[in-house]
Amino acid sequence: MTIDKNKRTLTSSGFHVSQDAPVNTDNPIPTPEAPAPDVLRVAYMEIQVTDLAASREFYVDILGLHVTYEDDKEIYLRSAEEFIHHNLVLKQGDVAAVGAFSYRVRSPEDVDKAEAFYTELGCRVERRADGFVRGIGDSVRVEDPLGFPYEFFYDVDHVERLAWRYDLHIPGELVRLDHFNQVTPDVPRAARYMQDLGFRITEEISDSDGTVYAAWMRRKPTVHDTAMTGGDGPRMHHVAFATHEKHNILAICDKLGALRRSDAIERGPGRHGVSNAFYLYLRDPDGHRVEIYTQDYWTGDPDNPVVSWDVHDNQRRDWWGTPVVPSWYTDASLVLDLDGKPQEVVERTEEKEMDVTIGADGFSYTRADDDEDMPDWKKGEFKLGHQL
């Protein structure tokens, strides 16, 4: 089909495409006059863990991330294709929580821009010329308007890219950090602020009343660097690493089974509707959620179409129609303020995705134009308490 770019168009795949993201807010965060920093990409996440040895076993011994530096209080890890110092910092602490969502910017001047941007927004801003963690220089950390600890840096130590070191790779090798996923009560408000920060929306889930349940947004030319998921927040929903192919994800499942660690598998493997990626969700020893992700699509053109999913479409979260487990909707990690204290969680007041799909007979569909309800055996899967 040829698509009229000026219209919202129903595709043969069952979702709509449009040029502009249909995400509007009547409660916007003011747009700063200071220009936004030029964000290159998602760079690393700093997470606090309560048992560093157990986390090391999970991320290094099982998932195969590579150690750049470690001592008895913190471990710095990177994926196989990474050349900057790290993609994940594990820090021993009293409470399981996220210390930083960190982005790399294009130049040292963009760190200045980040500082000015958030200062104008009235956020708490802290800048350290020597950085907040090992391997990274001049950085700005902020408590952003949504309550998330965001970081921006340019200066970083380079380390060896291990892409060619196949002797070190495992069958489920993690090759890149792909994205963050954040839980926040008001998705349109969050999306508008991220657009001010220079992000572009690629996909979203909403309903015919205009309630937006989630939005995906990118700087690098993939489906996302981060996503905003509607829920009680600020919390961290997951951090996602990319692997090369689908079979790598199956290898991780087989390994977890062989190690009698199948309880680490929360959801999947499967194929997403949103993003078209193949996925697997794991929970680390503290319950932090990690996604293994592969094969989404190129989004780098300026007129890349925005994909809109109906919240009642059974195939939006899983293209094969596999139900989402309740914990995936409800659980997420706390985030820390710049003093290392957990941020207060604010309840979402709008409808929640779980409530309008699971537990609502006849609300969901496989084919939007079917006259009849789903068969009874399928409906049961979407009701809480009907899973054996």
Ligand SMILES: [Fe+2]
């Ligand atoms: Fe994800």
